Amino acid sequence: MINIILGAVSLGLLWAIMTTGVFLTYRVLDYADLSVEGSIVMGAAIVAKLITSGVNPVIATVIAFAGGLVAGTVTGLLNTKLKIPSLLAGILTMIALYSVNIRIMGKANITLLKSETVFTMIEAIGLDGNIGVIVLAVVVNAAIAFALYWFFGTELGCAVRATGDNEKMARAQGINTDTMKILALALSNGLVALSGALIAQDQSYADVSMGQGAIVIGLASVIIGEVLFYRGNFMNRLVSVVLGAVVYRIIIALVIEMGMRPTDLKLFTAITVAICLALPTFKPQLKTAVAKIMPHKREVK
Amino acid sequence: MSKVLELKNIEKTFYAGTVNENYVIKNLSLDLEDGDYVTVIGGNGAGKSTMLNIISGALLPDSGSVTIDGEDVTKLKEYQRAKYLGRVFQDPRLGTATNMSIAENMAIANRRGKNRGLKWGLPKSEEAEYKELLSILDLGLENRLDAKMGLLSGGQRQAVTLLMATIQRPKILLLDEHTAALDPKTAAKVLEITDKIVTQNKLTTVMITHNMRDAIKHGNRLVMLDAGRVILDIRGEEKQNLTVDQLLKKFEHLGGESTLSDRMLLG
Ligand SMILES: Nc1ncnc2c1ncn2[C@@H]1O[C@H](COP(=O)(O)OP(=O)(O)O)[C@@H](O)[C@H]1O
Numbered sequence: 001m002i003n004i005i006l007g008a009v010s011l012g013l014l015w016a017i018m019t020t021g022v023f024l025t026y027r028v029l030d031y032a033d034l035s036v037e038g039s040i041v042m043g044a045a046i047v048a049k050l051i052t053s054g055v056n057p058v059i060a061t062v063i064a065f066a067g068g069l070v071a072g073t074v075t076g077l078l079n080t081k082l083k084i085p086s087l088l089a090g091i092l093t094m095i096a097l098y099s100v101n102i103r104i105m106g107k108a109n110i111t112l113l114k115s116e117t118v119f120t121m122i123e124a125i126g127l128d129g130n131i132g133v134i135v136l137a138v139v140v141n142a143a144i145a146f147a148l149y150w151f152f153g154t155e156l157g158c159a160v161r162a163t164g165d166n167e168k169m170a171r172a173q174g175i176n177t178d179t180m181k182i183l184a185l186a187l188s189n190g191l192v193a194l195s196g197a198l199i200a201q202d203q204s205y206a207d208v209s210m211g212q213g214a215i216v217i218g219l220a221s222v223i224i225g226e227v228l229f230y231r232g233n234f235m236n237r238l239v240s241v242v243l244g245a246v247v248y249r250i251i252i253a254l255v256i257e258m259g260m261r262p263t264d265l266k267l268f269t270a271i272t273v274a275i276c277l278a279l280p281t282f283k284p285q286l287k288t289a290v291a292k293i294m295p296h297k298r299e300v301k
Numbered sequence: 302m303s304k305v306l307e308l309k310n311i312e313k314t315f316y317a318g319t320v321n322e323n324y325v326i327k328n329l330s331l332d333l334e335d336g337d338y339v340t341v342i343g344g345n346g347a348g349k350s351t352m353l354n355i356i357s358g359a360l361l362p363d364s365g366s367v368t369i370d371g372e373d374v375t376k377l378k379e380y381q382r383a384k385y386l387g388r389v390f391q392d393p394r395l396g397t398a399t400n401m402s403i404a405e406n407m408a409i410a411n412r413r414g415k416n417r418g419l420k421w422g423l424p425k426s427e428e429a430e431y432k433e434l435l436s437i438l439d440l441g442l443e444n445r446l447d448a449k450m451g452l453l454s455g456g457q458r459q460a461v462t463l464l465m466a467t468i469q470r471p472k473i474l475l476l477d478e479h480t481a482a483l484d485p486k487t488a489a490k491v492l493e494i495t496d497k498i499v500t501q502n503k504l505t506t507v508m509i510t511h512n513m514r515d516a517i518k519h520g521n522r523l524v525m526l527d528a529g530r531v532i533l534d535i536r537g538e539e540k541q542n543l544t545v546d547q548l549l550k551k552f553e554h555l556g557g558e559s560t561l562s563d564r565m566l567l568g
C-alpha cells in the first residue's frame with residue numbers, strides 16, 4: 001500500500017509540472033489550450049531521441065523544454081496573428097505535433113530501459129526508486145514555483161496577468177496583448193514538455209499516444225488543487241496546483257486498487273472534470289435543494 | 302494654439318457590401334486644441350463611441366486620418382497609441398483588471414507607454430504615491446491598496462479608472478459615457494472628480510454623455526453628432542450661456558436624422 005501511495009506521489013509530482021503549465025493558460029491567461037496534448041509527447045520524444053543518441057540526460061531535458069516553448073509559440077501565433085479561435089489553434093498544433101513527434105522519434109515509441117536518465121543519475125548518488133523521483137520532482141517543482149512567483153510579480157508578468165484578466169484594459173494601458181499571450185502559451189507548453197521529458201525518463205519509454213487526455217488530467221488537477229488547498233495568495237495558488245496533481249494521482253491509484261479498469265480511467269476523469277466545471281452552474285439549484293431538505297441550513301459551500 | 306487632435310475626413314462603414322451595411326461615420330473632421338474639454342452628445346447610434354474608438358485605435362477608419370499632437374497615428378495599433386491616451390469606458394468592468402489589486406492596477410497604468418521588463422511590477426516605493434492619488438477621490442480607497450478591484454462598486458471602479466487614465470499624463474483623455482452605468486448620485490460624484498482631475502491637470506478631454514445638462518455644465522466646448530456628422534460645435538461664451546431648451550431647438554432646427562432618445566431629453 002505504501003508503495004502504491006509513493007508511486008502515485010512521484011508520478012503526481014511529475015505531472016504537476018504539466019499541471020502548472022495548464023494552470024498558466026487556463027487560469028492566468030484564461031485560455032483553454034489543447035496543444036498540451038501534443039507538447040507533453042514532444043517533450044518525451046525529444047528527450048528519448050536525444051538520450052538514445054548519447055546526449056546527456058540533463059541537456060536533453062532542457063532541450064525538451066525549449067521544444068515546448070516553440071510549440072506554444074506556434075499556437076500563440078495561430079491565435080493572435082492568424083486570428084484562429086483559441087480552441088482550434090490548440091487543436092491544430094496538437095494534430096500537427098502528432099506527426100512531428102513521430103518524425104522526432106523516427107517511430108511510434110522509444111524505450112529508455114537501458115539508457116542513462118536524470119533518475120539513474122540521482123540513483124548514483126544514493127536516492128533510488130520512488131524516493132529519488134520524489135526528491136528530484138520536488139526540487140524541480142519548487143524551482144518552477146519560485147520562478148513563476150517572481151516572474152508574475154515583475155512588470156512583464158503583471159502585463160501577462162492583466163491580459164488574461166481584461167484584454168481591453170490591458171491594451172488601453174499600452175500592453176501588447178498578442179505578445180503577452182504568445183509568451184504565456186510558450187511558457188506553459190515549455191513546462192508541459194519538461195513534464196513529458198521527465199515522465200518518459202521515469203517510465204523508461206516515450207510513446208506517441210502518451211499525451212491522450214493530458215488536458216483533462218491537467219484541468220482535473222488544477223480544480224482539485226483549488227478546491228482543496230487554495231486559500232489566498234499567488235504562491236499558495238501555485239502550490240495548490242502541485243498538490244492537486246498529486247491528489248489526482250492518489251485518487252486514481254486508489255480507484256484502480258479498488259478494481260476499476262485502467263481503460264475506464266479517462267471516462268472517470270472526464271466525468272469528474274465535467275462535474276467540477278458544472279458546479280458553478282448548479283450552485284443556485286443546489287442551494288434551493290439543500291434549503292428544502294434542510295431548512296435550517298442556509299449556506300452550501 | 303496647437304492642435305492636440307486632428308480627425309480628418311474620417312469614414313467608417315460596418316459590414317460593407319453586405320445586407321447589414323451600416324454607414325456610421327460620414328466624412329467627419331474635428332480638431333481639438335490644447336486644453337479643450339469637449340462634451341459630445343447625440344442620439345443612440347449617432348457614432349459617438351465609434352468616433353472615440355477610431356481615435357483610440359480600437360477601430361480603424363476606412364479612410365481619413367487621425368493625428369495626435371502632430372503625429373499621424375492612423376496606422377498605429379491600439380496598444381501603441383495608448384501612450385498618448387487615457388480612457389474610461391461606459392462599463393465599469395472594462396477599465397480595470399478584476400482579479401488584481403487596486404495598487405497593481407495603478408502600477409500597470411503608471412507604466413502606460415513605457416517598456417515593461419523584469420523589474421518588480423509593484424515597488425513599495427510607489428505605494429505612497431498611489432495612496433495620495435486615491436485620497437483625492439475621497440472614497441476611502443487609500444486604505445485598501447491590496448483590495449481586489451472586483452470587490453469595488455461600479456462608481457469606485459470608474460473613479461480608480463479615471464486615476465489610472467491620468468496617472469501618466471495623457472495627451473487626450475477619452476471618456477465614453479463613463480457615468481452612464483452609475484446611479485445618479487454616484488454619477489454626479491464621478492463627474493465632480495472628473496472635472497477636478499481635468500482642470501487641475503489642464504487635460505485635453507473628450508467626454509461623451511447622454512445627459513444634456515451635463516454636456517452643458519461641463520467643459521468649454523460642446524459637439525453634437527448626428528448620423529456620423531458633427532452638426533453642432535459650440536464654444537466659449539455661447540457654450541456657457543447655453544440652456545437645454547436652446548440645445549433641443551437647435552437640434553430640431555438642424556433637422557437631426559435620428560431622434561434624441563428619451564433618456565437624453567430627460568437628462
Ligand atoms: N464594432 C462594431 N461592429 C459593428 N457595428 C458597430 C460597431 N460599433 C458600432 N457599431 C454600429 O455603429 C452604429 C453607431 O454606434 P455607436 O458609435 O456605438 O453609437 P453611439 O455611441 O453614438 O450610441 C450603431 O448602429 C452600431 O450598431
Ligand SMILES: [Mg+2]
Binds near residue numbers: 349350351478
Ligand atoms: Mg456609445
